[in-house]
Amino acid sequence: MKKRKLLDLNEAVQHPGKHITFDVSTKLEEVEDLDLVEPLTGTLDAVSTGNVLLLSGSFQTRAVQECSRCLSPVEASIKFDVAEEFPIGGTPGGYGSGHYAEVSADEPSSMFEDNSLLFEELLRQVLWLNLPVRPLCGEQCPGLTARAETTDEGRPEFAALAELLDNREGCGK
Ligand SMILES: [Zn+2]
Incomplete structure (x- = not known):
């Protein structure tokens, strides 16, 4: 099993007022349903x-998402603040x-192990919140319906017919 990546924030937790910063770069490999084409990079400050x-x-x-109208892939830059x-x-x-101060782990899905942050978990959650809810491949995207009207491929009845014809041809050989 892969070791979970942690940022040790204990230095900040034990010294109120002291800032510690980390340069972070991750591909968020554990995120299955999101395709990052570039690593997620940035700086995290803890105090x-x-x-x-x-x-x-x-x-x-x-990141690459599906166009919410036509389902074609849409690549977009995403910037967000934590x-x-x-x-x-x-x-x-x-x-x-x-003495020893500790970040309170108040839920089972806590992002902390002791005073170390599971930063990929945090970034994954914040990234999700910042993804476009309805990404579009372009302002002029015709959408699935329009595309189906202009091409035979998009209509299920044509697809079924094509399949039927293919099968027939297959039988004849
Ligand atoms: Zn589209």
Whole structure:
């Protein structure tokens, strides 16, 4: 099984006010129903207020989706910002106090293992929210209906007929 990729944010969690940043580049290989043609890249910044861990960053990639009208592939640049916060429990131990603060894992699907972020999980979720809901191959996309009227291929009854004819030809040989 593939090791899950983690960003260790403990340094930020134990030192409120201290920013740590990561340059991130990932192909999000575990995302099956989305085709990234370029790696998702960007910078993620983490800082703790003491009670809350703030994550922010800007990311970009190029993805292929299906045109919502004609189903042909549409490649598009996608840019999005990350702005997430996670509650922190405990007392930061940054000053030799022996304390330890921890990002609260409040759900089973938590994006954290201890104070390490499963950053691909976070990016996957934010990316989904930022994908075009109805991508179009172009403003002028005629859509499935129009295409079916202009070509025989798009109409199921023609497809069935063509198949029938093919079968007949097959029998004759
Ligand atoms: Zn289209």
